[in-house]
Amino acid sequence: MQIPEKGLPKEQVLGTLQSFKSHDMDWKAGKVWCYVYNPGEDPAEVTKEAYLSFLTENGLDPTVFPSMLKLETDVVRMLATLLHGDENVVGHLTTGGTESIMLAVKTARDRARVLHPEITRPEMVLPKTAHAAFHKAAHYLGVKPVVADINPATFKVEAEAMRAAITENTILLVASAPSYSQGVIDPIAEIGALAQEKDLLFHVDSCVGGIHLSFMRKLGYNVPDFDFTVPGVTSISADLHKYGYAAKGASCVMYRDKDIRKYQIFACTDTTAYTLINPTVTSSKSGGPMAGAWAILNYLGEEGFMNIVETVQAATQKLIAGISAIPELEVLGQPAMCMFSFKSNAINVYQLADAMAKRGWYIQGQFSTPLTPRNLHISVNYGTTHQVDALLKDWRECVELVKGM
Ligand SMILES: Cc1ncc(COP(=O)(O)O)c(C=O)c1O
Secondary structure, eight states, X not given: OOOOSSOOOHHXXXXXXXXXXXXXXXXXXXXXXXXXXXXXXXXXXXXXXXXXXXXXXXXXXXXXXXHHHHHHHHHHHXXXXXXXXXXXXXXXXXXXXXXXXXXXXXXXXXHHHHHOTXXXXXXXXXXXXXXXXXXXXXXHHTOEEEEEOXXXXXXXXXXXXXXXXXXXXXXXXXXESSOXXXXXXOOHHHHHHHHHHHTOEEEEEOTTHHHHHHHHHHTTOOOOOOSTTSTTOOEEEEESSSTTOOOSSOEEEEESSHXXXXXXXXXXXXXXXXXXXXXSSOSXXXXXXXXXXXXXXXXXXXXXXXXXXXXXXXXXXXXXXXXXXXXXXXXXXXXXXXXXXXXXXXSOHHHHHHHHHHTTXXXXXXXXXXXXXXXXXEEOOGGGGGGHHHHXXXXXXXXXXXXXO
């Protein structure tokens, strides 16, 4: 394949692009139970317009585009407030959870290089359920991941398991609020206390939970403290492009203060071109995702988010009750929000996922490990809530099908 010699007509270009999607699964119908977070047509349209209106602006240089700095500071401040940060909390917008996590690990590594030069082989302690992004960060940044086992009954790590994994090379503790796989929240307060006792940085991965859990709390749900209210928490990642319902390419990493954050920033003048000062991994940075995020927060407002969260939680409870009524299936642990997983002792759940896929549903299979059985994952989002009854009906039928296999 090569670039066409002469340009093609616009209709052909755009039509062909659309045709590429013909084999994609139907997220618009609410049949994909992960990956996509759909706030409904009207808010999605606002995000889209906002995104397109900043498609070309470049966050690389806020002296040329002060608008980008304004967008970033506004969104970071809104999230910092939501997560109970005080005026010292600072942060940046990134392209996603992985970049936010990568930066939190880089910050810890570079801080340790200055404050603890005796540590030549830095380590971070993370639960088995921590997202793979931490392993990626470890791999990229030369930090050793030391994995603490979880309690196989609760799927949470215990602070004592984290303590046992700490060595003189530890620079960072990590926990999730919640973990993706089972949707449970690690004991953040206890790990925060441990971080303080050992004088370590502590990152809370709230990529999926940061926004949704905060609104659950405002609605009066019983949510344990997981944010800057917890002493010892030094940084938090919260994704806008998940339960913030923003367009993809938007996450936020926040630090308790500037003294920690300063290790995140990279600057370079040792070239022939322009002064490069990059707080995040990317250098050129589209304004689209930032404008999209700014727009959805302002368009939905607290009220809009709370309506979404209530609808999503009601759907989640109905699904969990529906699954629990199927004797062959069992929900794992006590999910904190709208993400959960389930296993079966009677059937192969991977076959169940395949049978459901034949009916157009995407239900994600998760690893069987010494600490977790074969299981399937569900993330409920606003755009799937109307499909709960249809999903349960097909589920019941597919369990019967698979039983006969
Ligand atoms: C808990 C958690 N952290 C981090 C990530 C990584 O986020 P992203 O896919 O935006 O890089 C995910 C993704 O699902 C996640 O669930």
